[in-house]
Amino acid sequence: MTVHDPRLHAFRTDLADARLKGEIVADRFVAGRPARISVPMADIRKAPRPDAGVNTQALFGDDVLVFEDADGWAWIQAERDGYVGYVAETMLGGRDHAPTHIVSVPRTFLYPGPDLRFPVAGQLSMGSRVTVTDAAETRGTHYAVLASGEAIIAGHLRPIGEVVSDYVSVAETFLGTPYLWGGVSGFGIDCSGLVQLAMRMAGRDVLRDSDMQAASIGEPLDPGPDYAGLRRGDLVFWKGHVAIMTDAETMIHANGHTMLVSREGLKDAIGRIGYLYGGPTGFRRP
Structure with missing residues (x-):
């Protein structure tokens, strides 16, 4: 890794993270705007094009900083691991609710309400962060109800901060x-x-x-x-x-x-x- 690895530091010749001012040369420096990933997985690409290579992904609920919005693309830095790249603007939302739980199984389903017989509304991966606002039980199955009104199997979540040992x-x-x-x-x-x-x-x-x-x-x-x-x-x-x-x-x-x-x-x-x-x-x- 270089001192200013472009994978971990947001800088281009025309624009850079304000925190890098005095360390690198750029035409303009901006402070990152807080945002949050609002889709199950967001591909973080090398360039603002749908055919550009995918370097990594961010998961639902991951916090990011946005340095530029242009032509349907956002230039971002993931706060959790510092990775920099481009995502579609439609994959971003606000930080309206503080996440309370994290998905703790490899994959799980979202339902439009607390009933596993409902048509699936979406899917989430382990590591996704959600905001639980209520609990429900249907035919003996326990659900966590999210701020969106959707439901997820309660046993597939654990509180943020609760970790495994191995x-x-x-x-x-x-x-x-x-x-x-x-x-x-x-x-x-x-x-x-x-x-x-x-x-x-x-x-x-x-x-x-x-x-x-x-x-x-x-x-x-x-x-x-x-x-x-x-x-x-x-x-x-x-x-x-x-x-x-x-x-x-x-x-x-x-x-x-x-x-x-x-x-x-x-x-x-x-x-x-x-x-x-x-x-x-x-x-x-x-």
Whole structure:
């Protein structure tokens, strides 16, 4: 990462975040306008075009700062991990209600009211933040009623601030989830997105991309001969890839080989990945 990585700092030659004034050169500096993601997943793109590559995603309820609105696109920075990019303006709303709960299962449904027999009104991923205003029970099923009037299964939420102790157990709930470049949700996720979301549910916000994670999460680790020093929760990095150790010999990762979140033996992965990308570039213990 550079001192002013454009993925983590909002600056262009014509416009920049006011907090960077005096550090970089730009024609104009502006303070970010607070906004919130109002759709289940918002693709954060490299450029303000529908055909531009997706770098990452923001989830429903994520807070962002908006530095520019132009031609249907907003130039934003996600407050949780600092990622900068472009989203469609229609994906943004105001911060009308303070979120109270977070989705704690990989995927869940929204209903127009507290009844699972109602037609589904939407879907949310783990990590989405919602505002619960009421509770209801229908035929023995408990629902949380949201500020929008929609309902969600109460057992699929937990209060914001309540975290799990083992982030690996969160990652394991995503087994079988499709691989998606730039994905950070239960509907599609990539390798570093899996690390980020699982750690978020354990109360730890980390940076988004694998190179950022390799430079910032925990401490470097020497696994020793034959990788015998690895344990559950350790991270293994390759060029452009990261995996989570589930025990001393097995890892879980979102990968382009199976196009799923899957388990794989570490030594098998090293052998398979090596001919294209070389061996592991580092190990870290969160």
